[in-house]
Amino acid sequence: MKLIKAADYNEMSRIAADYVIAKLHENPQIKLGMATGDTPKGLYRELVSDHRKNGTSYKGVQTFNLDEYIGLSSRDSQSYRYYMDSHLFDHIDIDKTNTHLPKGDVEDAFAEAEAYEQLIRDSGKVDLQILGLGGNGHIGFNEPGTPFGSTAHVVELTVATRSANAKFFGSLDLVPRRAITMGIATIMESKEILMLVSGEGKSSALCRLLEGPVEEGFPASVLRRHPHAMVIADDAALSLC
Numbered sequence: 001m002k003l004i005k006a007a008d009y010n011e012m013s014r015i016a017a018d019y020v021i022a023k024l025h026e027n028p029q030i031k032l033g034m035a036t037g038d039t040p041k042g043l044y045r046e047l048v049s050d051h052r053k054n055g056t057s058y059k060g061v062q063t064f065n066l067d068e069y070i071g072l073s074s075r076d077s078q079s080y081r082y083y084m085d086s087h088l089f090d091h092i093d094i095d096k097t098n099t100h101l102p103k104g105d106v107e108d109a110f111a112e113a114e115a116y117e118q119l120i121r122d123s124g125k126v127d128l129q130i131l132g133l134g135g136n137g138h139i140g141f142n143e144p145g146t147p148f149g150s151t152a153h154v155v156e157l158t159v160a161t162r163s164a165n166a167k168f169f170g171s172l173d174l175v176p177r178r179a180i181t182m183g184i185a186t187i188m189e190s191k192e193i194l195m196l197v198s199g200e201g202k203s204s205a206l207c208r209l210l211e212g213p214v215e216e217g218f219p220a221s222v223l224r225r226h227p228h229a230m231v232i233a234d235d236a237a238l239s240l241c
C-alpha cells in the first residue's frame, strides 16, 4: 500500500483530483467507484472546477457508489444519490444513466443488494475505487467484523457510524439504521483503490491502518492486501504515526 502525504485537506483533494483526471485521460471509458461523506467533497469540487476550466469530459464514464441508506428515496437530501448529484453529477457532462448507486427505497433491500453486486460484476471491474475511512475502520458501510469475503449486502449500522453521520442529519434519531453497501470482496475486486484520509479525528484509525494487523475487526486493513492501493493522507491525519 502506497502512502502519499499532503499538507492539508485542500492539497489532499488536489492530488486526488489530479490522479483521477490523469486516469480519465488515459481511459475515457473509466469505471469509477465513488464514496460519500465529508472527505471526498474537496475532490469532487476539484473535478467540477477542472471540468469547467479544461473541459475534461465524463461522457464515457460509468460510476458505482459504495453504499446507500435504506429507507431514503433519491429525492431525500440525505440520500447518497442526492449527495452525488449535488456535489458532482449535476455539474459535469456525465450521462446520469451511467451513474449507479444501490436503491435505498426498494421493498426488498436484500434483493437490491444482490442485484447491485450483479450489476457491478456484469459491468466488469471498477477501474479506480475512491474510499474514505470510517473512524472505526469501516469502508463503505462495512463495519468491523464484516467478513473479507463479503459481497454487496444489507448492514445494520453501528451506533458509532450512525453517530459519526448524525452531523449530516441533525440528530442521531434521524440517521437510518440500515444501509446497502458493496462488500469488502466487491471493493477488493477493483483494479485500483484510492483512499483519502484527512483530519486529526482520523489519526488513530489511520495509524491502525498503516501499522496494525490485517484483520476483519478493522475492515480498512484489508487494503494492505490489495496490489494497487494508495492512501493520500494529510498532516493532521498522520499526526499520531
Ligand code: GLP
Pocket: 035, 036, 037, 038, 039, 040, 066, 067, 131, 132, 133, 134, 135, 139, 140, 141, 161, 165
Ligand atoms: C460514511 C460512508 C463512508 C465514508 C465514511 C467517512 O459512513 N458510508 O463511505 O467513508 O462515512 O465519512 P467522512 O468522510 O465524513 O469522515
